[in-house]
Amino acid sequence: MRIGLVTEGGYPYVSGDAGLWCERLVRGLGQHEFDLYALSRTRQQEDEGWVPLPRQVSRVRTAPLWTAEDDGVRYGRRARRRFTECYGELAAALSGARGAEAGGVGDDTEGEAAGRGGPDHEADRFASALYGLAELARDEGGLVGALHSETAVRALERACRAPGAMREAREARVPDLLTVAAHLEHALRPLALDWYEDDGLGAADLCHTAAGGTAALPGLLARHFCDVPLLVTEYGVPLRAHYLATGADGTAPAVRALLAAFHGRLATEVYRQAAVITHGNAHTRRWQERCGADRTRLRTVHPGMDAAAFAEVGEEPEAVDADTLVWVGRVDPAKDLVSLLHAFAEVRRAEPKARLRVVGGASGPDAVAYLGHCKALAAQLFPDEAEGPHTVGDNPVSFEEIGGPEAPTLADAYASGAVTVLSSVVEGFPVGLVEAMFCGCATVSTDVGAVVEVIGGTGLVVPPRNPRALAEACVALLRDPERRARLGAAARARALELFTVEQNIAAFHGIYLEIVSRCPVRRVVLNDSGEPLPFATPAEAHVPGHWTGPVAPATPTAPAAPTAPAASRPGPAWANAASVRPSAPAPTTEAAR
Incomplete structure (x- = not known):
């Protein structure tokens, strides 16, 4: 096909x-x-x-x-009226306004019916306006100029001032309307x-x-x-990503509400x-x-995911060091290495020979600064000891990158420890966790994102931002090699079946x-x-x-x-x-x- x-x-x-x-x-x-x-x-x-x-x-x-350069298309009177009707109805569907007053289409009875309509009616109204704009672009050969026009901004303003519009839309100022119109023009480019x-x-x-x-x-x-x-x-x-982006960048309430309505209606129509x-x-x-x-x-x-790169390690999952915890990934504040370091301090008190390897690089100024903070914290928590299980200057926490002498490949990094740890506070699909499962590693993870769904009972899961629980789970696996081997084998079988x-x-x-x-x-x-x-x-x-x-x-x-x-x-x-x-x-x- x-x-x-x-x-x-x-x-x-x-x-x-x-x-x-x-x-x-x-x-x-x-x-x-x-x-x-x-x-x-x-x-x-x-x-x-x-x-x-x-x-x-x-x-x-x-x-x-x-x-989106100006396509040079100039609408005639009839095409301009079609655009005003469709764009006005789209704006009304976003603001919640009744259709007649917002877009200049229909009569008062129809407008009141729109105001009384439920979610299905609103979805139909949005879809009708969206396809109307697409049909106009198909017939006239362009849409960019119209979406950039003052007509579009005025239609949006009428919808926000019309009866029934939501409170945030009624409070929209001219700069807010211009911002929304520009965003809609960008989002609707595929229509043309x-x-x-x-x-x-x-x-x-x-x-x-x-x-x-x-x-x-x-x-x-x-x-x-x-x-x-x-x-x-x-x-x-995409809808969640939009909510997070507009919620963190100081977007005006009117802009946030109207754009959330647009992306929500679009998601509904797609589904x-x-x-x-x-x-x-x-x-x-x-x-x-x-x-x-x-x-x-x-x-x-x-x-x-490609399991071939981890096949050799997975078939022979013996760890290089039975006292070592390993963390592998991209260094970022969402990975919460600070909690991991505090948890390892407790692990160290219970198991003095334990070591922690942090394998991964940082990209971007924020990530680099965070990595520097973690290194400083590790030096503070684990000062060099003149006596004890390690030599002077040998900190039990090491920071490395893939390609180094002890971790030339990603698979080698996972194989270098007895337990793989995931300490994130935010996670979507945990790719690193699946890689560890391919390698037959026993894992300790925080309960975020899809971790529980992925691990499926083949590893230990603890609450996020809880160093004590993370430490207890790590110690339990460090002290029980048979359990580690059993969980690692089950994790590898699950990963090969599903991922x-x-x-x-x-x-x-x-x-x-x-x-x-x-x-x-x-x-x-x-x-x-x-x-x-x-x-x-x-x-x-x-x-x-x-x-x-x-x-x-x-x-x-x-x-x-x-x-x-x-x-x-x-x-x-x-x-x-x-x-x-x-x-x-x-x-x-x-x-x-």
């Missing part, structure tokens, strides 16, 4: 989020054909280019989200792309978005315009339209359910088949007399073979430069609309497709 894979700031760019996961997914499903639709976040990301693409990638179409035709996402059997939020907008429009089924994968929660929604852990699933996702459409697909690349790919392959079997795309092909031809475009037509009919041999095409894609059809001025780039000789021709 043909999969339209939509990414934001990730694959196929060299740098970006979720790039490795998408790379493994595409390479692992060589029996399918992939069209990539990539939204870039920065110019640097585009300048760095793409990773090498496998032959199952037929083409790549890109568009930058970081810039030229990806939603029969030669774009409309030709896919399934659209798979690698994230929710803005990245899912192309999938929504493919569903709306071409009835292509939508699969949404979220390993993080309503998706055929299947996948998540990596129960924490993400709870957010999806709270935003209105139907439980029957939710699937758990754990992130897939490998192979299980991730197999799960998505099954989901693809499930969606296409339940929600096939209905493409009507007419014969010479204008009558429909049933089964004219079966899924097998995408796969080269005798069933595709006589096909001219494909001409090998040299890969184009990834940083300078060529446009294949007109589109918004701010978008690199399309780049057709088979990374190897194309297996089919356009006729076969």
Whole structure:
């Protein structure tokens, strides 16, 4: 089948989020054909280019989200009225205002009905406005100028001043309205792309978005315009990330409320339209359910990790030093190494021979400063002793980086201790914990994020920010080698069953088949007399073979430069609309497709 894979700031760019996961997914499903639709976040990301693409990638179409030049489109009177109606209704759905007074659409009776409407009505109103803007962009060829216009700001202001608007919206000042309008213009840029035709996402059997939020907008429009089924994968929660970002940067209450309404409504619409929604852990699933996702459409697909790098250590999990605790990861305040150092002070009192190895680097000024603070604390807690189990100047806490003499690889770092410790206060999916499980390590972790779900009873879990509980759990394992071996073996078996690349790919392959079997795309092909031809475009037509009919041999095409894609059809001025780039000789021709 043909999969339209939509990414934001990730694959196929060299740098970006979720790039490795998408790379493994595409390479692992060589029996399918992939069209990539990539939204870039920065110019640097585009300048760095793409990773090498496998032959199952037929083409790549890109568009930058970081810039939006004026597309030069000027609406006539009728188009301006359509924009005012749709944008006004969108603004009313965000502010909670009644539709008639806010957007100038309908009569008083309709406005009062909107004010009395429940969550479903508000969701329908938001969706109608969103698709109305997309249809306007499709008909008129642009949206950037209108979203930047004074008309948009005035429509937003009317919605915030209209009866029924929430208190924060009524208090919005002009600078607040300008900030919200600018954010909406940025978020709605995908509406003006030229990806939603029969030669774009409309030709896919399934659209798979690698994230929710803005990245899912192309999938929504493919569903709306071409009835292509939508699969949404979220390993993080975009709505939660937005709440955390706006809550910590001093955003004005009116701006925070209106943008939270926008992202919340968008998440609801994405979940309503998706055929299947996948998540990596129960924490993400709870957010999806709270935003209105139907439980029957939710699937758990754990992130897939490469176990090969840890295979040798996992098969022989004997620790280098039975008295050593090891922490491995990226140094950051969220990892709470301060609590770990205080816990190790108690471990040291119970087990004088114990040592702690902190293996990991720091990136960024805040992380570097935090690492310096931790080193100073370690020197204060564990002054060099003239007598005792260690020589003078031999501090029981060491700070190292991967690639050093004692930890040349990540697997060696985990193998260098008897117990692996995770002390975080904030954690999503604990990648480091899974790596330790692959290595067959006994673990002590704090109960944050998806830790309990991942560890599943094969390690010890304690409350976060509790050095005493962390110390007691570490001492218990240091004193019981048989228990360590038993937990380590169970952890490795669990990781190999649930968290490998192979299980991730197999799960998505099954989901693809499930969606296409339940929600096939209905493409009507007419014969010479204008009558429909049933089964004219079966899924097998995408796969080269005798069933595709006589096909001219494909001409090998040299890969184009990834940083300078060529446009294949007109589109918004701010978008690199399309780049057709088979990374190897194309297996089919356009006729076969």
